[in-house]
Amino acid sequence: MLKRSSSLPVKRNQASMSELKTGSTSLFLGARSLIMCTILLFGVCSSYLVTATLLACSATLLFYHIQSKYNYWAVRGVKSPPATPFLGHTLQRLGIKMPFMEFFDDLYFNYNGRDFCGYYDFLQPGLFIGNPEIIKSILVKDFDHFADRRTFDLGKVNPIANDMLSNATGQHWRFIRGVVSPAFTSGKTRRLFPLMNNRAIHLLQLTREEAKKGSVEAHALCGKYTMDSIASCAFGIECDAYSSEAETFPVMAARVMQLSPARALKILVLLVAPKIAEVTQRLGIDFTSPEFHFFRHVVTNTLRLREKWGLRRGDILDMFLESNLNDKNGPSDNIITAQAILFILAGYNNTANTLALTLHLLAHHPDVQAELRREIAAEMERCGGQHIPHDRLVKMPYLDAVVSESLRLYPAAPVIERICTKPCTIAGTSIHLRKGQPVLIPIWSIHRDPQHWPQPTKFVPERFLGESKDSITPYSYLPFSHGPRSCIGIKFSLLSVKIGLVHLLTSMKLLVAKESRHPIALNPRVLTLQPKDGVFINFVPCSFEETLREETMLYPTNSDKDTNNM
Template sequence: MAEVCTSQPEVPAPFTSHPEVPIPLSSQPEVPGTISSIPMEVTDGPMVGVACGPLLSIGLLMASCLLLLCYLLGHHRYWRALGVPSPPATLLMGHTLRRMGLSQPFMEFFDELYYQYNGSDFCGYYDFLKPGLFVGNPELIKSILVKDFDHFTDRRTFDLGKVNPIANDMLTNARGNHWRMIRGIVSPTFTSTKTRRLYPLVLHRAIHFLHRATRTATSGPVEARELCGRYTMDTIASCAFGIECEALTTEAAAFPAVAAKIFQLSLVRAFKILVLLVAPRLAELAHRLGLEFTSPEFHFFRQVVTHTIRKRQETGLWRGDFLDLLMETRAHGKKGLSDDTIAAQSILFLLAGYDNTANTLAMTLHLLAHHPRVQAALRKEVARALLKGRGQLTYDQVMSLPYLDAVVSEVLRLYPAAPVIERVCTKNYTVGVCGLEVGVGMGVLVPVWNVHRDARYWPHPQQFLPERFLGSARASILPYTYLPFGAGPRSCVGVKFALLSVKAGMVSLLTNLEVLPCPASPHPLPLDPRVLTLQPKDGVYVNLRPIELQKTVEHETIIYGATA
């Protein structure tokens, strides 16, 4: 008992464990006041280092992301810092997707800028991270496009000199002095005098247009875009490339098919455009490594033009077409007009003229079908002119018919060939009295679509009223509120030819056919929200009925009275 009572439990001293035989921690009893009772995370130095490594990496990553976010958001604070209204921008993309119609119809985005963010005067937007100016004020439009043009000489284009030199020679793509040189060469070929020389070729195609329309009408509703597209394709092939599409030649047979491909936007072509837009230097490097940016269609058209030029030089053949006019200009010693430059303008003729002219013609047919009184008045005017001209109309007579011009002008107000005009600042500029500075390289958008439909300038803007462009009404139109072909030195150089094609086609059609509405194309016509040329979403369908001109005019006069 004494032994039991006097024996004491052995408590290990804190520092008595043998250094070479460590005692497992789990086997050591915890005694207050010993080191074993202290929490281990305080004393475990190596494990703290292991834990701090990932935490430090995560912290650095978060800090980097925060800095990047601040950098991106900082670019999108540009307009706010200047007190200029601008809608909220999407991170990194800005308003690019909305402006291009990729995330919503571009018309809706333009309406938002114009009516909600002071775009009817001016407001800001962002192309990716780059600020741009949206200008709807007619006085500012005049300054940018005409008065102070030397500050905005360039369009927003790609520099294709290293990857597609043919496209870079196009008048619309050229910049600076290169543009001035090409403009000085091309402009004289589109004067009224020179365009008059193209009239016999256009008239010949207009007759074929009528024959094709008459044949198509017998099988039911006619898709007007397709019908008018064939007419404009034939006209351009004849006037710009010296090709008659009905001719039994290899070029004539291939031309419509190849031309159609140039308007098809494949994934590969879309990728190339994106690379040119975002990283032009990368595009140049890719071109050096073998990626071709000049499409096979461009090579085809260049070969056609070169072959035609050589053939005419050898044979002395003269047709009075666009190629002859350019060759004539070169023969008079105009420098800089190489075969490639001539080919580039011919291809531009196709790109700029085919789709826009076909669309204008198709929209004209649609609007006339749904406005029979306007159609009757137009047919009566044409019939009177034909009576005076003994069944034929000259170039001057076609171009000077007042109601025909009013109808086409009103169609172009509602559906302008270019619903937006783009310019790039090439010299620092101060905007009006507000003192806003526009720097070199900043893009400027002029929203033709909105200005043409602004009720302040056009009463009842959604209605089709050709009378707006007659007599005193036309004279009262506020300058720079009607811009279907742009304005100033960089306006559409081929406007006279485009109007001739549309008017000649309408004269030919209306004297032999009546245009009637089709249930497949309601009015107003839904537009494709992802196309920037105001194309109809589901085609343009009309019914065509053969008529005898004199009887139809008499019948329509009875129905509509003196207004028809």
């Protein structure tokens, strides 16, 4: 009994030792697993930590590198507003972040832009210049250093675009300018006068029809007139005629200026990855729009028919044909087509804007309207009551002053951009520009600077008469730019506006419509000063003689006005 009882604890101790060993082994294994998991977790965390640290350091270094780019002007002692990382001032300049007019005015008045200041196009430093003397140097004296505009090489996907005068560069631009310029001299523009006069008569007819319905949206009306003038003078087409081309032309011309999603995508590809555009073009995706093909077909066919049958209309196509006859190195069909399409892109909207906004200003300033109508009456009397001929119309001082003042307030080109084509030190400064750097000239801000224009927001045509005109600071008035790269169609555009005004004012009174607001609201997202909500005017048919008598009683003549208190 005793032996049995004494053996029990031994067995129990052995079992306990076995359990202890088993427990210790389990504990050891558990601890080892925990340690291994801890090491593994630490390794993983360390990997993420190292990666995160490297990314943070890289981002920090990149940020400071970008910021160092935006110190370009500061280290040169030139003022510039704070820049957005990576974007610089691109969104402001394009009117995306804020109205571009406000951005220009901010640079001009708050950052020494009245003289010059800096800005950034993404990471590229550019110079913003408001000093008239420096502007003269950029546009004229040192033109060879600033001969190009910002352009994109589209030769592989749309050769016509590269032949446009506005998009051509270097020697190619010089060649095109040389063969195109003769078609836009004063003498050649005089030849277009009968065609333009016919379109102005059609404008008056359209206005009478529209006026019967109430107030007229003048911007759309002027757009039709401008399109008629361009179609007739540049393409040899009368848009109110009954032919397939005449019916199709306004539709295709409108489409040229429409930015569909597909066209926006093509433009993006052209700008960001032109090589991809070339490949896709070879695969059958045409980057030349159907509208360009249409205009090339119209111009080519018209030229061939005129050469074959000797037909002449006295329009721009005839002038190009004469250039080919006189010079075997004259413009090719592509160059002629390119300039005709450029007429639409550059001339249509700008001319329509100028005419519509001038009508708006006249409606809101009946005294100016009365003075202009008196000048028209005096000229008509000198011409025996007939329509005013070209040579007299272009010399009418008050008509010219009215249009000039309208263009001061609403310039056709609110900003001029040039690209430095070879290194240059800006005249009168220590600022050195490298090849490829852009230069902006803020016409909008300069035209509204009280240092150059007393009471700059007021519509005062007398600024452009007599001694007041003689005292204008040179290069402070640039509605169509200046120098060799200025607008080649300026005479055509001004003549179109003046003819339209004369025809309307001889048969219509311009009154303020209830929908009209003054000053007029402009679209902040469009770089051509396009009216935001339309231009509404009441056109009231009137007797020219009776209106003159009424206005003589209501408003003083120009000679009675005090123009020294502007």
